[in-house]
C-alpha cells in the first residue's frame with residue numbers, strides 16, 4: 267500500500283506502529299513493521315479485517331500469520347509478475363505482427379504468380395522475361411521475409427524459455443510456503459477444486475497435524491532454532507506423502523496432508539506412521555551440542571466428499587486435532603460425524 271504522509275504524520279504513525287508491535291509481542295523486523303504500519307494507517311481494509319478476525323479468535327499474531335498477511339495484503343501482485351505478463355504480451359504482439367506481414371507477402375506472391383504465369387506463357391518474349399524478372403524479385407522478397415520470421419521465432423523461443431523459468435519462480439512464490447517448502451492454503455484450494463472437477467464423487471482424506479507445545483521451542487530457543495526445527499518436521503511429514511497427496515503448511519505450527527481417494531481408515535494408518543516418525547526425530551543444537559526436547563505431534567483425520575471452502579476444511583481438521591490434544595496429545599483422532 268502506498269503512503270502519502272507528511273514527515274510529521276509518518277513519524278506519528280511510526281511510533282504508533284512500534285507501540286502496536288509491542289502490544290502484539292512482535293519484534294520490529296521489517297516485515298512485522300510493514301504490517302504494523304499498515305494496520306495503524308487504517309487504509310488497508312483487508313489486512314485490518316484479517317488481523318481483527320485472528321485476534322477475535324484469541325489467536326496470537328505469529329510469524330507465519332504476519333508473513334502470510336504481508337505477502338497477501340501488502341505485497342499483492344508483485345511488480346515482477348506484472349513484468350512477466352508485459353513481456354509475454356510483447357512477445358505475442360511481435361510474433362503476431364510478423365506472422366501478419368509474412369501472410370501478406372505470401373498472398374501477394376501468390377497473386378503475382380497467378381498473373382505472372384499468363385505473361386510467361388505468352389508468345390511475347392519481352393513480356394515473359396519481364397514477368398519472370400518480377401517473379402524472381404517477389405520470390406527473393408518473400409524469402410527474406412520468411413528468414414526474418416524464422417529469426418524472430420528463434421528469439422521468441424529463447425525469450426519464452428527465460429520467461430518460463432521466471433514463471434516457475436512466481437509459481438513457487440504464489441503456491442509454496444517459503445520456510446518449509448510445503449504448499450500453502452492457496453495451493454490447497456486450487457488442488458481441491460481440480461480434484462473434485464476431475465472426479466466429482468471422490469473422497470479426499472485430510473490429516474491435520476499440530477506440533478505439541480511448539481511455543482516451548484520459540485520461547486526457549488528463539489526464532490532461528492525453532493524455524494529450523496519447524497522446517498525439519500515439515501520435511502519429515504512430507505516424506506510420508508507420495509506424489510498423489512499434497513502436504514500443506516496451513517498455519518504457524520500446523521500442517522494438513524490431503525490424500526485423494528484414500529479412506530479414513532487408510533489415512534489413520536498413514537497418520538500413525540507420521541506420528542511415530544516425528545516421535546523418533548532427535549534435534550541437537552549445533553551451537554551448544556545439547557539435545558533439544560523431544561517433539562511430538564497431534565493429528566486429526568477428516569474426510570471430504572464434495573468441494574468446500576478451505577477454511578471449512580481447516581476448521582473441521584482443527585476440531586479433530588483438538589480431540590487428539592484433549593485425549594493427551596501425541597496421538598491420532600478422527601473427526602466426529604455431525
Ligand SMILES: Nc1nc2c(ncn2[C@@H]2O[C@H](COP(=O)(O)OP(=O)(O)OP(=O)(O)O)[C@@H](O)[C@H]2O)c(=O)[nH]1
Pocket residue numbers: 328329330331445476477478479480481482484485488489490491492493496517518519591
Ligand atoms: N519459529 C517459528 N515459530 C512460529 C512460526 N509460526 C508460529 N510459530 C510459533 O508457534 C507457536 C504456536 O503456539 P500455539 O498456537 O500456542 O501452539 P502450541 O505451542 O503448539 O500449543 P498446542 O498447539 O496447544 O500444543 C507460537 O509460539 C508461535 O510463535 C514460525 O514461522 N517460526
